[in-house]
Amino acid sequence: MATTTKKVGKYSSFEKRKFPFVYAFIAFPVIQFLIFWVGVNFSSISFAFLNKNNEICLDHFVKVFEALAGDTTNTHDALLLDTIFRSVFLWGLDFFILFPIGVITTYILYRRILGHYILRICYIIPSLMGAVMWTQLIRYLVMNGGALYQLVSLFNKDLPTDGLFSSETTAFITIVAIKIVMSLVGNNAVLTGAFSRVPDEIYESAELDGAGFWRTFIQIAVPCIWSTIATLLTFSLCSFVTADYNVYLFTQGQGINGTSTIGFLLYKITYEISKQDGVPYYGFPAALGLLLTVITVPVVLIGRKVIESVYTDVEV
Numbered sequence: 001m002a003t004t005t006k007k008v009g010k011y012s013s014f015e016k017r018k019f020p021f022v023y024a025f026i027a028f029p030v031i032q033f034l035i036f037w038v039g040v041n042f043s044s045i046s047f048a049f050l051n052k053n054n055e056i057c058l059d060h061f062v063k064v065f066e067a068l069a070g071d072t073t074n075t076h077d078a079l080l081l082d083t084i085f086r087s088v089f090l091w092g093l094d095f096f097i098l099f100p101i102g103v104i105t106t107y108i109l110y111r112r113i114l115g116h117y118i119l120r121i122c123y124i125i126p127s128l129m130g131a132v133m134w135t136q137l138i139r140y141l142v143m144n145g146g147a148l149y150q151l152v153s154l155f156n157k158d159l160p161t162d163g164l165f166s167s168e169t170t171a172f173i174t175i176v177a178i179k180i181v182m183s184l185v186g187n188n189a190v191l192t193g194a195f196s197r198v199p200d201e202i203y204e205s206a207e208l209d210g211a212g213f214w215r216t217f218i219q220i221a222v223p224c225i226w227s228t229i230a231t232l233l234t235f236s237l238c239s240f241v242t243a244d245y246n247v248y249l250f251t252q253g254q255g256i257n258g259t260s261t262i263g264f265l266l267y268k269i270t271y272e273i274s275k276q277d278g279v280p281y282y283g284f285p286a287a288l289g290l291l292l293t294v295i296t297v298p299v300v301l302i303g304r305k306v307i308e309s310v311y312t313d314v315e316v
Contacts, residue, residue, distance in 0.1 A: 047286035052279075060287035067288075074284045076268060078260045086172065087241050087262040090179055095236050098183040103229065105184065106191040107217055111203070134182065135249040139165075142174055165250060171257035179245060187232055194225035226311040230304075237303045240296045242266070262292065 051057045063071075067080040075083075141148040143163035152170075153159050160167035164174040198221065206216045222229065244263030247255050255264050269285045 044282070044286045045290060047282050048290045051283065052281050060283040061291070063284055064287050064291055074269070075265060076272060078255065078265055080265075080288075082258070083260045083262055083265050084241060086258070086260070087243065090176070090245055090261065091236070091240055091243065093176065093179065094183050095233070098180060099187070099233070099236065102184050102187055103191060103222070104217070106188050107195060107221055109188075110192055110195040113213070132249065135246045138178055139250055165257065165259070168257045171251075171259045175245060175247065175250065175259055178250070190228065190232065191225070194228035195221065198224045223311045223314045226314065230307045230310075233307050234300070234304050237300045238296070239263075240299050241292050242296070 048060055049056055049058070051059060063074055064080075067073075067075050070079065070081070072078060072080075138148075140146055142165060143149060144161055146163070149159065149164060152164065160170060164170045202220060202224070203216060206220050211219070241262045244261055244267065247259050247261050247264040248267065251257075251259055253268070255261075255268060260268075266285055266289060269288075270282060273280045273282055273285070
């Protein structure tokens with residue numbers, strides 16, 4: 001005698017009653033994404049291909065390549081190629097040097113290795129204040145009469161009288177020094193959380209087998225949290241040429257003396273256009289932003305593949 005089986009629906013009637021709430025809950029972020037990301041970016045891209053008469057043209061891209069060749073008409077006296085190199089240098093400093101140092105120091109703090117109290121103080125103090133407050137404080141410290149200015153003057157008597165940002169010989173070096181100090185504490189909380197997921201028994205087993213600090217760190221700690229490190233490095237790749245590094249606050253919105261970065265320059269160009277008489281048109285910054293996106297996307301995709309291939313995922 002054949003028996004029939006009753007098909008059970010994928011969702012029960014009780015679960016289906018939850019659908020309107022779920023859809024309403026996710027509707028807001030979806031609408032926000034469509035308006036403020038898709039809409040804004042589509043509008044920006046269209047600016048790059050249209051003139052003031054809404055006619056299709058490539059004039060803005062021509063101006064961008066002229067700026068790369070040295071024309072400063074549309075970049076407010078800033079050399080675009082030098083600005084790109086400056087941004088890439090600061091990004092490379094963070095990606096290849098400061099981030100690995102940050103991972104090591106966070107591991108030292110977590111494992112409570114000798115000297116970790118000194119590092120803990122250096123990490124905690126900057127995190128007590130926001131980035132804007134720190135930027136304003138540092139700006140006053142490097143002015144004439146500030147503590148950092150006085151310290152540097154002990155080794156160099158020919159400092160500019162208006163502060164370290166008032167001369168091309170010291171302005172960018174000051175930006176780099178500030179970047180080094182501020183970047184070391186940036187991902188401490190995230191990395192500490194990642195290290196805390198690794199059971200202590202793994203470290204104890206490695207130490208019993210004779211593994212030292214560096215071997216434990218490289219062969220055990222880093223592979224166990226590599227998914228977190230890979231995510232942070234991918235986010236860093238996304239800011240390949242767009243981070244501003246607080247140049248606006250440090251230079252009071254001027255970006256002078258060789259301190260301009262791409263992130264700052266895009267903001268400054270857009271802001272200056274918005275102050276012009278008549279209807280502002282953002283064709284040049286839109287074209288520049290689109291070209292930078294074309295450069296950044298393959299860097300991010302290839303870099304992500306390389307980062308993920310370094311270590312395989314480890315379950316802890």
